[in-house]
Amino acid sequence: MKKDLVDTHNRTHRSLRISIVDKCDLRCTYCMPEDQHFLKREELMTREEIATIARLFVERYGITKIRLTGGEPLVRPDAVDIVRDMSRLGVSLGLTTNAMTLDKHLDGLIAAGLKNINISLDTFDAERFKKISRRDGFDKVHASILLALQRGLRVKVNMVVMRGVNDDEILRFVEFTRDHDVHVRFIEFMPFAGNHWGRERVYTYAEMLGHINSVHTVEKLNDDPHSTAKAYRVSGWPGTFAVISTVTEPFCGDCDRLRLTAEGKMRNCLFTREETDLLSALRRGEDIAPLIEANVLAKHAMLGGLPLFKPEKQEEVLHDLSERPMVSIGG
Numbered sequence: 001m002k003k004d005l006v007d008t009h010n011r012t013h014r015s016l017r018i019s020i021v022d023k024c025d026l027r028c029t030y031c032m033p034e035d036q037h038f039l040k041r042e043e044l045m046t047r048e049e050i051a052t053i054a055r056l057f058v059e060r061y062g063i064t065k066i067r068l069t070g071g072e073p074l075v076r077p078d079a080v081d082i083v084r085d086m087s088r089l090g091v092s093l094g095l096t097t098n099a100m101t102l103d104k105h106l107d108g109l110i111a112a113g114l115k116n117i118n119i120s121l122d123t124f125d126a127e128r129f130k131k132i133s134r135r136d137g138f139d140k141v142h143a144s145i146l147l148a149l150q151r152g153l154r155v156k157v158n159m160v161v162m163r164g165v166n167d168d169e170i171l172r173f174v175e176f177t178r179d180h181d182v183h184v185r186f187i188e189f190m191p192f193a194g195n196h197w198g199r200e201r202v203y204t205y206a207e208m209l210g211h212i213n214s215v216h217t218v219e220k221l222n223d224d225p226h227s228t229a230k231a232y233r234v235s236g237w238p239g240t241f242a243v244i245s246t247v248t249e250p251f252c253g254d255c256d257r258l259r260l261t262a263e264g265k266m267r268n269c270l271f272t273r274e275e276t277d278l279l280s281a282l283r284r285g286e287d288i289a290p291l292i293e294a295n296v297l298a299k300h301a302m303l304g305g306l307p308l309f310k311p312e313k314q315e316e317v318l319h320d321l322s323e324r325p326m327v328s329i330g331g
């Protein structure tokens with residue numbers, strides 16, 4: 001019998017983000033700390049364990065949307081098989097990738113049922129790409145975005161905007177929506193362990209919009225319910241852009257998202273410090289349903305219980321942050 005996962009703030013959860021690996025072939029400064037340690041293979045959920053847990057969320061709890069993330073999911077040799085397993089669950093399926101090896105996997109991913117893809121790109125400048133991701137790769141990623149569009153995938157391009165790093169490229173990314181039916185998402189720089197976050201480094205939603213409006217005629221689009229992004233279009237252009245304003249205008253009121261880390265820990269919010277170990281219980285042959293339900297009931301009203309990311313709260317935010325860096329939570 002299906003049972004909705006409703007928290008104490010009356011939010012029903014329909015979206016599950018599953019990190020399938022904590023490793024990545026890039027080293028982005030806002031995501032991976034310099035001294036990051038990675039999980040051992042036996043600590044990772046196996047393909048079968050991912051399928052078992054995901055099926056429970058879908059069949060018992062009515063999850064209708066799954067996004068596979070990492071680290072970088074495509075560094076996992078069985079990533080395409082996992083996509084196939086998830087698409088057999090009949091959910092809306094997405095994948096977040098840095099596209100460094102997307103060209104090699106695209107045929108398999110499409111054959112496995114993938115239709116939606118989020119590709120991370122923070123600059124159109126190859127040298128700046130190297131600085132942000134501590135690896136060379138702009139040409140590869142750019143070419144893979146164009147290839148994914150050509151192959152008919154619905155492509156979202158995620159840009160983490162950091163003041164003084166890449167905020168001068170906002171218009172370049174908007175122009176990408178003139179030339180392509182692509183959905184660019186500008187993400188306010190968020191605090192995570194080891195990413196040297198400071199409130200002064202946040203280029204805000206209001207600043208981004210002001211910047212774009214100073215050059216283009218922009219129309220506001222209707223946002224999907226539970227969407228994390230506020231969407232817009234430059235009039236007459238095929239593509240669209242949106243802003244994810246977690247720092248200056250958080251959107252927790254109708255959050256329907258839950259997460260699973262690569263080692264099978266459930267997180268009810270991107271910023272929570274509390275986690276529930278589903279994998280160990282599953283491996284002991286225990287029923288994990290009560291653990292899932294208890295985790296949802298413990299969900300904070302907003303930001304995982306952190307204070308608002310205001311300048312005057314910066315110290316408190318950094319002090320109370322989860323120890324888990326972005327790379328092992330997943331986008």
Ligand code: SF4
Pocket residue numbers: 246250251252255256257268269270271301302303304
């Ligand atoms: S911060 Fe947490 S509660 Fe708020 S929208 Fe994000 S995941 Fe949901």
